[in-house]
Amino acid sequence: MIPKQHTSDKLVIQVLAGGISHERDISLKSARRVADALAEQGATVIIREPDAHLLENIETDRPDVIWPVLHGATGEDGALRDILALSGVPFVGASAEAARLAWDKSIAKTLVSRIGIQTPVSVTLPKEAFKELNADAVLKIVSSSLALPVVVKPARSGSAQGVTVVRQLEELAKAMIDAYVYCDVAIIEKFVEGKELAVSVIDLGAGAIALPSVEIEPIAGRFGFEERYTAGETNYYVPARLSTALAERVARTAIEAHELLGLRHMSRVDVIVDESETIWFLEANVQPGLTETSLLPLSILAAHQTLGETYYSLAVAAHRGRG
Numbered sequence: 001m002i003p004k005q006h007t008s009d010k011l012v013i014q015v016l017a018g019g020i021s022h023e024r025d026i027s028l029k030s031a032r033r034v035a036d037a038l039a040e041q042g043a044t045v046i047i048r049e050p051d052a053h054l055l056e057n058i059e060t061d062r063p064d065v066i067w068p069v070l071h072g073a074t075g076e077d078g079a080l081r082d083i084l085a086l087s088g089v090p091f092v093g094a095s096a097e098a099a100r101l102a103w104d105k106s107i108a109k110t111l112v113s114r115i116g117i118q119t120p121v122s123v124t125l126p127k128e129a130f131k132e133l134n135a136d137a138v139l140k141i142v143s144s145s146l147a148l149p150v151v152v153k154p155a156r157s158g159s160a161q162g163v164t165v166v167r168q169l170e171e172l173a174k175a176m177i178d179a180y181v182y183c184d185v186a187i188i189e190k191f192v193e194g195k196e197l198a199v200s201v202i203d204l205g206a207g208a209i210a211l212p213s214v215e216i217e218p219i220a221g222r223f224g225f226e227e228r229y230t231a232g233e234t235n236y237y238v239p240a241r242l243s244t245a246l247a248e249r250v251a252r253t254a255i256e257a258h259e260l261l262g263l264r265h266m267s268r269v270d271v272i273v274d275e276s277e278t279i280w281f282l283e284a285n286v287q288p289g290l291t292e293t294s295l296l297p298l299s300i301l302a303a304h305q306t307l308g309e310t311y312y313s314l315a316v317a318a319h320r321g322r323g
Helices: 024-040 054-061 079-087 096-103 105-113 127-132 135-146 169-182 225-229 244-260 295-302 307-319
Strands: 012-016 044-048 065-068 122-126 150-154 164-166 185-190 195-202 214-218 234-237 266-273 279-285
Touching (some): 044 054, 079 096, 105 122, 105 185, 135 150, 135 185, 169 185, 195 244, 295 307
Parallel strands (some): 012 065
Antiparallel strands (some): 150 164
C-alpha cells in the first residue's frame, strides 16, 4: 500500500521533458503521461525542455517542485540534477550523487555486490582500451573466460539500446560496436537464463517499499527497445509468477539496492531469477519509463493505486524534502 500525501494547496510542478539523448521520444511520452496524471490531481503543470532557457524558465515559472522526466544521459547522469540542486527548487528523483552511481551499470554492480547481492560476472571495456589492447585478442580471452552466451551492453544507457545477447563468437565484435554507439564504455556480462523481473521501489518518506514485481516475457524472446515500447510485443505478469517467499526476497533485494545506491522517491531495479531461485541484480534505473507500456505504472496499478495519486504523492514528498 502506497501511503498518501496530503496538502491543502495544490502544487505548481515544472515537468522537464525531451532532452538530446537517444531516449528523447520516450521522455516526451513519459512526461505527457505524468503531466496529465498530475493535472488530474489539481496540480498546475508546466512542461519545459532542459535547454538553454532552463534557469530562466525556473525563475519565470516559480515551481514548487521540478520533475525531470528525462531518460538517458540528459536526466540520469547527475549533471542536470546538480544544476537543479543549485537552483534551490526541490525535485523528484535521485540526487546527483546517487544518479551518477546508478547510471553507470558497472559501478552499480560493484557496489551492490559488496553487500552480498549477486550480479553476473562481467568485464568492463572502455572503447579506447578495447582498440589499444588488440580487439580480436581481447574478445578471444573474454569469450573463453566468461563462456558464451554473454550480454553486451553500454555501461551508461537505457531502454535496452545497444544491448545484444551473443551466443556465437563471431557475433561478439558487432555487439561491441553496437554498444559503443551509445556509450564509450561497454560491459560484457555473463548471460543468466531465468525470469526477467522489474521491481519498482517507491519512497515517500516513511521508508522504501517495493511494488508488485513485473515478470517480463517477450514474445520474440528478447526484451529490446521495440519490445518495450510497442504494445503487444511482450507479455507482462503483475505480480510476477513467484512463490510468496521468493517474491519477498526479490522485493528485499530491490529495496537494498535502492537504498545502497542512495536513490530516493522512486527507482526500478531489474533482476533475473534463475532455476535455483538465485536473484541476479542487473541494474537500477534512476528515472524509470512512465509511458503507457512502461513497467513502473503497471506496478502502481497492480498495487491498487492510481497513477495520479501516486505521482502527486511523489511530488509532495519531494516538496517536503522526504523520500
